[in-house]
Amino acid sequence: MRNTFSEALYDAATKNPNIYIVVSDISPAGSMAKFSSQYPDRFINVGVAEQSMIGICAGLALKGCQPFAYTIATFTLYRPFEMVRDDLCYQNLPVTVVGMGAGVIYSTLGGTHHTQEDMAIAGALPNMQVIAPCDPLECTDATRWCAQQKNGPVYLRIGKAGEPVLTKGAEPWQFGKVRYLRRGSDVCILTYGVITKMAVAIADRLQEQGKSVSLVSVHTVKPLDRAGIVDALKRHKHVIVIEEHAPQGGLAPQTKQLAWDSKATCRLDAFTLQDEFIHNYGSYDDLLAAHGLSPGRILDVVT
Amino acid sequence: MKTAMTRRRDNAFDAAAARARCKRYRRRILDMSQNVTALHIGGAFSCTEIVDCIYNELMRPGVRGGKSPDTFLMSKGHGCMIQYVILEDLGILTKADLDAYCTPKGRLGTHPDYGNPGIEASTGALGHGLSMVVGMALAERGRGTNGIIYTVLSDGEVQEGSTWEAVLMASSLKLTNIVAFVDNNDLQSLGRTSQTHPSFYPLATKFEAFGWETAEIDGHDPAAAHAAVTGRSGTKPLMVCAKTVKGKGVSYMENVPVWHYRSPNKAEYAQALRELEAQ
Numbered sequence: 143m144r145n146t147f148s149e150a151l152y153d154a155a156t157k158n159p160n161i162y163i164v165v166s167d168i169s170p171a172g173s174m175a176k177f178s179s180q181y182p183d184r185f186i187n188v189g190v191a192e193q194s195m196i197g198i199c200a201g202l203a204l205k206g207c208q209p210f211a212y213t214i215a216t217f218t219l220y221r222p223f224e225m226v227r228d229d230l231c232y233q234n235l236p237v238t239v240v241g242m243g244a245g246v247i248y249s250t251l252g253g254t255h256h257t258q259e260d261m262a263i264a265g266a267l268p269n270m271q272v273i274a275p276c277d278p279l280e281c282t283d284a285t286r287w288c289a290q291q292k293n294g295p296v297y298l299r300i301g302k303a304g305e306p307v308l309t310k311g312a313e314p315w316q317f318g319k320v321r322y323l324r325r326g327s328d329v330c331i332l333t334y335g336v337i338t339k340m341a342v343a344i345a346d347r348l349q350e351q352g353k354s355v356s357l358v359s360v361h362t363v364k365p366l367d368r369a370g371i372v373d374a375l376k377r378h379k380h381v382i383v384i385e386e387h388a389p390q391g392g393l394a395p396q397t398k399q400l401a402w403d404s405k406a407t408c409r410l411d412a413f414t415l416q417d418e419f420i421h422n423y424g425s426y427d428d429l430l431a432a433h434g435l436s437p438g439r440i441l442d443v444v445t
Numbered sequence: 446m447k448t449a450m451t452r453r454r455d456n457a458f459d460a461a462a463a464r465a466r467c468k469r470y471r472r473r474i475l476d477m478s479q480n481v482t483a484l485h486i487g488g489a490f491s492c493t494e495i496v497d498c499i500y501n502e503l504m505r506p507g508v509r510g511g512k513s514p515d516t517f518l519m520s521k522g523h524g525c526m527i528q529y530v531i532l533e534d535l536g537i538l539t540k541a542d543l544d545a546y547c548t549p550k551g552r553l554g555t556h557p558d559y560g561n562p563g564i565e566a567s568t569g570a571l572g573h574g575l576s577m578v579v580g581m582a583l584a585e586r587g588r589g590t591n592g593i594i595y596t597v598l599s600d601g602e603v604q605e606g607s608t609w610e611a612v613l614m615a616s617s618l619k620l621t622n623i624v625a626f627v628d629n630n631d632l633q634s635l636g637r638t639s640q641t642h643p644s645f646y647p648l649a650t651k652f653e654a655f656g657w658e659t660a661e662i663d664g665h666d667p668a669a670a671h672a673a674v675t676g677r678s679g680t681k682p683l684m685v686c687a688k689t690v691k692g693k694g695v696s697y698m699e700n701v702p703v704w705h706y707r708s709p710n711k712a713e714y715a716q717a718l719r720e721l722e723a724q
Contacts, residue, residue, distance in 0.1 A: 159587075162583075162587075183586075183587055184587065186583070188610070188614055189613075191610035191614065193572075193576065193606070193607035193610055194576045194579070194607065194610035194611050194613075194614050196576070197573055197575070197576020197577050197579070197580065197607070197611065198576050198577075198579050198583065198611075198614065199580060200566070200576070200577050200580060201566075201576065201577035201578060201579055201580020201581040201582070201583070201584065202580040202581070202583060202584045204559070204565065204566055204577065204580070204581055204584075205580070205581050205584030205585065205588075206584070207580075207584050207587075209580075224570060224573075225573060225576070225607070228567065228569075228570050229567075229573055229576075229577060232559075232567050233560075233566065233567050
């Protein structure tokens, strides 16, 4: 995903001289090297100085530029949190804060490198928009959108490398709208971000069992497509939320709230990370499984 | 390290006019203090001459009365009273704006809020301003417009680690279009800044070590502030370390921490006016 982000940003920067990227000591991936060599004045490396990274983006935006702040998710959002809040959100500036390798993707680096609460934290901020693409193609669409939007700040939660393409041939990506990757009538899976790959595997298994399954990328978590979620709750007998995030403040509790408010009658199951730090190591799938996010466990509960 | 006293004085600078303006601005702030108690008088009086010099002497006028090509960002947001009265004087804010200060009818509060006329950034939390200044300076350079970005930091604010991230960035990016002042009034909420961090002083050598050009001035000498800026080499960002007195101009406020936030009562107000008039 970071390569397609870089490629999309490079393309946007070629067309728009106001696009800047301010990175914090992150090794240039893919097209980022191309960006830095072709537009050295618009590629700023602050070193390990994340507060300054956000403040500089704010200053650029105050002068009409369209900056992106880019590093590992925990260091774009948590370390400079007050700068994100005051400089970007309070002033409502069109700065994209890119959280790369979000969730528990850095599965061997320990809890200091995980973002289990980023959607809740970013989503709590007034003016902040929150987008989490599910595959490299959605990442391209989201990056292109961020490069031209003037609404205000965006937290763009992306993966790292090697995520499979899941959305080929799907309906067009639209900011603020849920996106059906497949449509069915019995079960609907709502998800976003890198864990969508697991949701695809679960959807496949449910279909093998004879169920008609919808799979929805809720790529824009704020502003949430409330009408789209309520519609999914109405049209399906069983809705399943799968989320690589703490149980509070993300898609799962918001879906439950919408279900209550809309008097939904469907069955609703939510699978999230737990409200606990992760002190064990292994693969990305190992860490998710340690918190109960595995196809086997989810299928056991829902079937 | 050069000091302003060794720099050339700009003959065009009218120090008497600057002193008269500063007296008027302090008087205006004192008048406002009789309507609203939420003022940071002490920190506004310590940087009165500096902010006056920036707006009235250093920032270039805009073409045909338009916006200046230069920018002022009040990094020590709590000093914004002096900014408001100068913006009123320049016709950018109105008397009605200042009359409605900190009331539900108004739009001006105790810290600058981006979107209000003449306010280029929201500040108030310390340690944010200088990185925004770096971003602004970068944008000016990138466009080739090369506007100068002026800012005033408090001496408490330079204790923030984030300030030093920005100090490093300004010199690493060779942003020669940054002119910053430290309003070194040597007071913060819990006492003297120089007692909180004794090894931090003198400040100028620290900024110099981080790649800035520096000057040390008496922050209440408007000619010195002007000379320090107009006499700079222009090869590095400039940090002017200005020795100031918190509450400057009113004897009972000077160097007394409670005047960080207190407003004078009627008798104190009358005394303050008498003292200002006598200067």
